[in-house]
Amino acid sequence: MAPETLEILSQLIGFRTISRQSNLELLDYVEGLLVPAGATIRRYNHPDGSRANLWATVGPEIDGGVVLSGHSDVVPTTSQSWTSDPFILREDGERWYGRGTADMKGFVAVAILSMMKAGKRDLLKPLHLALSYDEEVGCLGVRGMIESLANEPLRPAFCLVGEPTGMRIATGHKGKTALRACCKGQEAHSALAPNALNALHLGAAFLQRLQMRQHDIACNGVQDLAYTIPYTTIHAGIMRGGEALNIVPGHCEIDFEIRNISADDPGKILVDLDGDVEAILAPYRDRFADASITIEKLSSYPGLDTPEDSPIVTLVAALLDTSLPTIKVAFGTEGGLFSQGLDIPVLVCGPGDMAQGHKPDEYVELSQIDKCAAFLDRVIDILESPNSGRIFGHVQAGPQ
Incomplete structure (x- = not known):
């Protein structure tokens, strides 16, 4: 690891950007x-x-070039034993250990130093750095930046998102929709529980x-075998409800998510869940007219599915010198937001392993940082190449 990269990474880790x-x-x-x-x-x-969000550019203000995209926020360390x-x-x-x-931030440190190096070169196409906030809670911050960039006349040729992939080329990821189901029953003293409607039971x-x-979905749905879990997943993560043991709870909330492969529409799954809600409530309609289960969307972001035969894949594989x-x-x-918002091809490729992320004693290996820097x-x-116009024109015009 270059001393400059180490110094930048050390400083970045020191900022508690939860x-x-x-x-x-x-x-x-x-x-x-x-x-400077x-x-x-x-x-x-x-x-x-x-x-x-921060958007930085070195080189000429023209079409084409590369976006290096990363986020500045990290997940909390509360209750973790480091x-x-x-x-x-x-x-x-x-x-190298640190949140x-x-x-x-390993990728971000390398990207910052690369921007500093690029500033000393006679670039014919620009290099951009996009740093966003609140990525860890649903890619919330980057949206305003992308919306603004979409209204500008200039477009990058492609975007590289530096999330940890072990410096492998990732062409896709699932979309995510975060949701909350709010269940409304009817409260009562627990001694009279059969006369009430327990919202936890609805939940x-x-x-x-x-x-x-x-x-x-797992047994009968469409599958994409490029994923470790090759189908769309539905996961409930939080359930809240009840005030005291001797009160039949009148309210319950369940936070859940849908992580969909590109072939599945989360909207269709929500329509099916609405039908399930009606089936759950039907036996109670006569006695509890106000009973309900309402589903609200908390956040969502689209998936990414860049074709494997896209010119960007060929180009990045050559730059990585990999046949993997x-x-x-x-x-x-x-x-997915960059791909849809700017209509440009996107790949994910960065140092480290996400298996280390969000855990105590998170780390990145020096060899991964060095490989990213060389890339x-x-x-x-x-x-800087005289052929940059042809190279980037080909990438930008290729299949997306």
């Missing part, structure tokens, strides 16, 4: 590195001004329907 908290100090630090390197900087602020302070970078052999080393019936839908087959990843990214050096080389 999702929904401020990332402004981190962005100030990044600007302090990139502006000749980068032009724009920020896209959250409505309350507490955090922002060997050392998660916000102080720690070396142990060939591993966000794998997901995904339990709803959970059973989710399990039935999941079983049907492409993969699809289980976790979500902002890649981005070659990206800069083609941005």
Whole structure:
């Protein structure tokens, strides 16, 4: 790992940029590195001004070029047992430990240094850096930046999202829809429970329907064998309800998600769940007219499905000097938003392993950082190449 990369990564880890908290100090630090390197900087602020996206460009302000996309936020460390302070970078052999080393400040550190290097080169196509906030809670922050960029006349040729893939080329990931089912029953003293309608029981019936839908999808639905779990998944993560043991609860909430492969429409699954809700409530309609189960959408982002024969795959494979087959990843990214919002091809490729992310003693291996740095050096080389216009025109015009 280059000393400059280590210093940048150490600083990035030191910023406690938990999702929904401020990332402004981190962005100030990044600007302090990139502006002297000749980068032009724009920020896209959250409505309350507490955090922002950053868009930086080195090279000419023209069509084409590459976007390096990463997020600045990390998941909390609360209740996790770490060997050392998660916000102080720690070396142990060939591993570097700290919150966000794998997901995904390791990539961001390499991307920042690459921007600084590119600023010293005579680029013929631009290199962009997109840093977003609140990615870990549904890719929320990046949307405003993409919407603004979509209204501009210039377009990058393609986007590389640097989430950890072990520096393998990932052409796709599932979409995600986060939802909440609000169950309304009727309260009573628990001694009179048969005269009431227990909202937890409604919630339990709803959970059973989710399990039935999941079983049907797994057995009979469309599959994409490029994924470890090759079908759309339905998962319930949180259930809330009840105030005291001697009160029949009148309200219950269940937070659940749908992670869909590209062949499945989460909207169709929701229509089916609406039918399940009616079936659950039907036996209670005569006695409890106000009983209900309402489903609200909390957040969503689209999946990514870049064709394997896309010119961007060929180009990035050559730059990585790899003949390994492409993969699809289980976790979500902002890649689908960039693909749909800017109508450009997108790949996911970054250092580290997501198996290390979100865990105590998260780490990234030095060899992965070095491989990413060498890859981005070659990206800069083609941005400076006299053939860059032909290369990027081919990528941009290729199948998406």
